[in-house]
Amino acid sequence: MIELLWSIFDIMLVLLLLALAWTTCSTQDVKRAVTLFIAMGLLLAIVWARLKAPDLALAEAVIGAGISGALLLSAIKDYPVTPMVSHRSRLIEGIINSLTLALTILMSWAVWHGLNMSDGIRLSEQVFSQLPVSGVSNPVTAVLLNYRAYDTLLELAVVLTAVLTVLTLNEKRSDYQGSTSPLLQGMTRWLVPLLVVTSGYLLWVGAHAPGGAFQAGAMLAAAMILLQLAYPSRRAEFNNYLLKILLVIGIFTFVLVGLWMMSRNDDFLAFTPAWAGTLILIIETAATISIASALTLAYLGGRPGGWEGRGSEGKAREDTHRTSRSITENGGAG
């Protein structure tokens, strides 16, 4: 009976997920698509919780639905109201549909075949056997920050690269022109300290319970975005020096610890078991600060002072104006 209920729950969850994805991808209204995408992110968080992945549920709710939703909503603010329809010919649409269907069927066969084969050696055995010497007791944190620490270092580098691109490309987006609601400001005064405390809690508890640096950093970024939404006129000018330090401190600490361990143990990022817990906490704290500032800046955009381009597009516009004016003058004279 319990099994049957769980199966019904699973099937309904899967059907709902597929329906949400289909509507997101095939609706014609931009705002509806983004809203459904945020809802799909939250439903995905429930699916992660069902599949016994609580760290992922936290991360998906904060990053996938929260930060991603804020980014998308900010991007469609001035979007043209054209409906999103595909302009391909019927033939190409038919080809794409049939090829995708064939690929889906093929992949389903592959997964079904792969799941029916005998279980190979799973890395989880090694993870759990080495867990006591890894310095933490949450296996996901151990994998992220001890066994595969190099991957996390490169992930921080990827986030930094994306933020640098966002920061250098566009001018500051114009803020919300209307007046902000005092209700929002009042609630922000209560929420932001709560978010900061929760973020610190998630960072600390990541060692022995679901949590960790990414969830904590994204929650801090959400607090900063909330502040920006509630008090848009008080948007602080970037303190350039502090900004550069905050963005880089995660990778810097990571590499420093790695090099120190290399000098002791002959291997980059090989933690000595006695210090592993402390080192992981230090790295996680720096990573939290880095991720929080990176995600906030990815939302805010704009160029901090001193980071303008060579002014080439401003000069090009000037040249075009001068050229067109001289052409009309000469055309008028000749």
Next chain:
Amino acid sequence: MISEQLLYSLAGIGLFGIGLRATLLHHMLLPRLLALNVCGAGVFLIFIAIAYGGIDVMADPVPHALVLTGIVVAVSATAMALALGRRLETLNDE
């Protein structure tokens, strides 16, 4: 009945197919970006479905860590794609 691993893996493949079709069909940036994120969600679902052991058994933590990295990288890529799209619009307007 059907095992949870198989059910959620098929759901992940379905998500990937839906997202892939929408990516190929549209020509504007934003619907393609949303569809690519749906593709990514499908791939994550396949990972976590394979990592699921049972209701009483601890799940395999290695795919969890990979998907956590994937979620953060996906949101950074979305931010970068939106910035690039906005820049292209400004360049096209000039």
Next chain:
Amino acid sequence: MIDTLAILAIFSGLFFFLSGSIGLLRLPDLFTRLHALAKADNVGLALVALGVIILEPAVVNDIKIVIIWLLVMAASAISSHLVARHALRENRNDD
């Protein structure tokens, strides 16, 4: 006995969520839909949280669940207010 009480609470909470969803789909106006959603958030979640608190033995987790309920109520109140305010300013009465 405890289980029946908890199941009763959770199912009545589910009834409120169901009516909120039906209201979201069937009501004609933006403001009426916000009204329906607020009922689902506040009362429905309160009943589900009550059922979960009955089932949960540790007091620390019960306090956390109550705090979560309060935060969700605050968030739903704020978002309904902001949506209605924006719709009023734009003088839009439809979707």
